[in-house]
Amino acid sequence: MDLTALGECVVSLSCIVTQTTSGLIIGALLFLVAAGLTLIFGVLRVINFAHGSFYMLGAYLAITGYGITGSFTLAVMLAALGVAAFGVVFERVFMRRVYGSDVLMQLLVCYAFVLILDDAVKIIWGPEFKSLGMPAAFQVPPLMLGGGVVPVFYLFLISAAALIAIALWYVLVKTRLGKIVRAAAHNPSMTSALGLNTGVIYGAVFAVGGLLAGLAGALAAPVRSSSPGMGFSILIESFIVTVIGGMGSVSGALVGALLIGLIRSFGSIGFPMFVEGIMFLSMAVILVVKPSGILGREGR
């Protein structure tokens, strides 16, 4: 515990700027992963425990894509589309078979994939830590804001996540596609009775979830080192985010992700060993006070 350091930080502008940006980075990545998780839960009532592995797959695909093409844009696209395709296969071939059974069966199938994908990554990319390296376009001097250092890539990452959040909101709320997805979430049997193919909707939701997780992995690859098993910690944190924000609520995931991001970045100064504890404590408190989360709907 070093609460004096935390106290010194919150009165210094440069420290606030640095910690806030790093908190926003964590929050942005967490949002992308948690948004897919919460979307899948909202529509299918299934918790995709393999979602962290989607993120890992995205990071590794980006590393390979960047190695081959040398273009970060192409690498990100490869990662996003590759993981989206994987998401569809995962849903249509495997998860589809356990919707009727209880949550433990779904947990088993997902956990099996966590184990298999971790080892697959070990076999294909090796067990050691890997990094994509900073793409050439972002190798520029960092910005100085109020005495705090802000790398340009951080700004890019935060704005990319913000754009995706807006796009996701637009699609879900303003388009026919979004209406169909919300209808399937609200009443799947009625939706299929109206002639909409729920199988296609479910596959599409997993594709979007995979796309977002793949994007997150690719965007994280330059700033975080990748290793097999990296999906585990982001999965747990995304659980916390979805529970805090409200399971099934995408805007809740945004609020939760930013909250957890800031708790992590400021907490690492004041109580580095107990950051996880604080996160789980907040999750437990939310579950006791309002199980549906900050922005989740009551009932259901």
Place this chain on the structure above:
Amino acid sequence: MRGPSRRRDLLLALAALAVLAVLPLVFSSRVLTDFVIRLAAFGVFATSLNILVGYGGMVSFGHGLFFGGGAYAFGLLMQKTGVSIPVAILGSVVYCALLGLVVGAICVRLKEIYFSFITLAFQMLVHSVIISWSSFTGGDQGLMGGIPRPPFLGVNLAEPLPLYWFACVVGVVCLLAMRHLLETPFGYTLRMVRDNPERARFVGIQVWRIKLAAFVIAGCFAGIGGMLMALFVSGAYPEFAYWTMSGEAVFMIMMGGLHVFLGPVVGAGLLLLFNDLITKFTEYHGAALGVVVLLFALVFRRGVTDFVGQVRVRLVRSGRP
């Protein structure tokens, strides 16, 4: 009505104990005795989780909390207070009961996936406390320096054979106790709460009390499992209270089958055996385990004991004209 079945359980337990007791005298293999000790610890742990999952319909993702809790309470009592082993066991069970009472009082009011998540949250909270309170718990290194095992009542658990017999007796007695408990009116009330909580409420049962009682009892037995493990490895590690430990217990009951009382024990044996064998053949132990799990979930779609049970029913039916 249940008198004869109770006597049958007792006889079965005694027979199992007799076989286990002579086992190391026939095959003097350290691998075998070590396996049985671990099986006792994990069998009790997985069966205790099945009280919640199979009989109570409460899917806990945080049962490792009590496995770790029992291991640490026992280890710390032995290291810091110098009490005898039976007293330390009693102390760790009391500790787990209190922990179960506090955590359970908060958790059991939540339903379904929310119950799963809050149990996960509490488990990880305690895991964080273990990691960060390193002056007391040894932090991420675990309880260092070994757990003293002074002899009591002429039993010296520092010797491998007495430790083996002790683990067998504790394991069988715990299983028998849980079996007995699930056959009492309490056990049947718990099943009713699982199947139809509304109806249970109408006939005047206080549902949350039954659930809380099950949570506390399951926690105590899981603590005994953790205590056995701490005795065996002579230490306690934060992994005992990590969520992967709860995940393994879930694995065990799913592999063994949650509709037969001894299913989780069978599952524990299978998983331990599989882990031991597979690490000999390949370093990609996770992928191999993953394929097996996938096979269980998608092809068998049920645990081993359920599978055997169904085949038996089918045979009996086809035998009839």
